[in-house]
């Protein structure tokens with residue numbers, strides 16, 4: 001049957017009479033039916049990617065692409081005067097992730113399927129996700145993100161498992177999301193839930209009774225853990241996730257007729273950060289229940305499991321009080337204690353290597369490192385820091401377990417779907433080979449001196465800026481000029497990512513313009529990102545940005561030259577709209593603190609030039625594009641680590657020594673912002689910058705302002721800038737998540 005006829009059967013009325021939501025719903029039915037008919041991938045060995053987050057983004061467009069019917073569907077709509085964009089708007093973005101770690105998991109599932117490897121994701125079906133961000137009085141408020149209402153791609157499988165939490169038995173339910181590979185086959189993302197979860201217990205934003213596990217277990221991702229009940233809830237969630245994963249794995253293995261004594265021949269498990277770490281003792285527990293000895297179970301599980309570290313921030317390395325684990329998962333305590341004892345015996349009681357510390361806290365990452373066969377960082381620099389600084393005691397005894405897997409992104413979403421005009425033009429220039437082997441993008445360098453091609457790329461960028469400007473007008477009510485320079489920093493709000501440094505630059509530029517030093521081309525500074533609900537300083541930074549937005553956009557002396565936009569509720573959809581429009585990609589974390597970053601890769605692929613520190617994957621971007629095609633500033637990670645070790649950084653020195661730093665920092669509590677904002681929040685921010693500044697904003701700010709000035713100056717040399725842009729796209733092939741997944745498979749999973 002033709003696609004058109006098949007679609008007509010779902011729509012049940014002529015396209016010309018159908019509303020956008022009717023068309024959307026019919027398309028979901030069509031996609032679900034088409035994908036159910038695809039063969040499931042089978043290999044000799046299967047990987048399970050367990051993760052607290054899967055930031056999958058909207059499914060419709062990407063699934064149409066991977067089913068190979070996007071263009072045909074698009075033509076069908078166009079012939080009836082309907083825009084695909086308007087249909088895609090009907091879909092609510094799944095709220096199953098927080099930031100880069102969750103987006104990485106989603107890109108990996110896409111690549112695993114595309115490479116025809118058998119691999120499923122396992123996670124939780126959060127009803128309200130992280131939260132939906134709103135701004136009122138220039139402050140962030142959190143409300144539930146009700147993404148499950150309305151039609152979506154989830155399937156209720158009817159599969160149940162029993163999970164024991166604090167001695168009580170709960171019955172889970174498994175929902176599946178199809179993961180369609182680019183070549184027409186599929187894997188699955190399994191999302192577990194409890195039928196008893198009660199959305200009506202949420203009140204006053206995102207508050208709820210943290211003790212009522214039957215009703216609250218899967219309401220939110222990362223519920224507030226600033227008190228004991230919040231921490232217990234996190235443990236409940238983590239155990240619920242892995243207990244379901246472990247049962248699913250053993251069920252599938254038994255159905256395949258495999259002997260679980262040789263589980264390591266058939267199964268690989270990737271532990272994405274420490275949230276799924278309890279899979280180790282839980283899987284051991286189930287194997288022991290089948291009659292396998294503790295020692296043998298530990299060997300099997302170590303050969304199956306591999307651990308990915310995503311951060312060196314101490315607060316992100318989970319340590320649970322043993323007493324909390326005793327309360328929630330008493331069944332695991334003998335095993336965790338057994339593992340701790342085994343590590344104690346193996347390393348003569350070395351406290352650096354102990355799983356349970358002298359305060360009776362269980363270090364999840366340490367359990368992972370002892371009882372998995374692979375430990376990887378997510379960019380070359382990050383892995384080196386793990387080996388020689390953060391995890392040095394473990395590297396000393398397990399050197400061969402350590403390996404690097406530089407992150408990647410799926411070009412199907414972040415080029416083909418989000419920037420179709422560029423994607424089509426690349427096809428026209430070099431053919432479609434880059435879609436299966438991204439290194440082919442280097443063939444674009446043939447056009448380095450072809451003015452027609454370069455000008456066409458500039459025109460595509462301009463169209464993307466018009467499109468982003470429309471979204472900004474529609475969603476934020478702010479008029480921005482597509483002829484201005486789009487300077488973009490979109491990512492979670494965190495002091496280490498240093499949005500505050502960019503905001504201080506905005507003040508610096510505002511003051512320059514006020515003094516008559518206008519930029520040659522107007523600049524639009526775009527921010528976007530959520531702050532964790534309990535993270536005061538991140539909320540203060542949002543407040544500052546929103547106050548600057550108000551001040552600057554309404555100042556007739558300044559607004560023609562400088563605009564500030566804070567996007568509300570940053571998510572994958574907004575990333576897809578803004579990334580293709582970016583000229584300058586802000587990747588300005590304090591060196592050593594951003595493990596990899598993946599936003600940096602999306603921007604580069606879409607022809608933006610990076611302004612960044614020598615941190616995370618920025619280092620690898622620099623090595624690929626060369627110093628002429630990137631702007632690097634600030635202290636190196638070695639210098640920063642040296643300052644931490646020697647306690648040698650005092651922000652006050654910088655504040656008092658430099659008149660210009662003094663001036664921009666004091667602006668936070670000056671009359672202009674005090675008239676608009678909350679003086680306590682802005683005062684706290686200023687105070688923190690002067691007296692604490694844990695992430696060393698004032699250390700790098702002068703170098704940042706100077707190098708940003710150079711970038712803005714170079715932008716005026718259009719002939720040069722368009723070549724920089726071309727080189728960035730051409731060199732981005734390395735950052736395809738297909739490459740990353742090939743490496744995981746060769747070095748860690750060994751599927752097929």
Ligand SMILES: *Cc1c(COP(=O)(O)O)cnc(C)c1O
Nearest residue numbers: 099100491571572575597598599
């Ligand atoms: C890519 C992405 C991120 C990660 O961005 P970084 O700049 O690497 O922190 C976070 N959120 C969303 C929605 C993304 O698409």
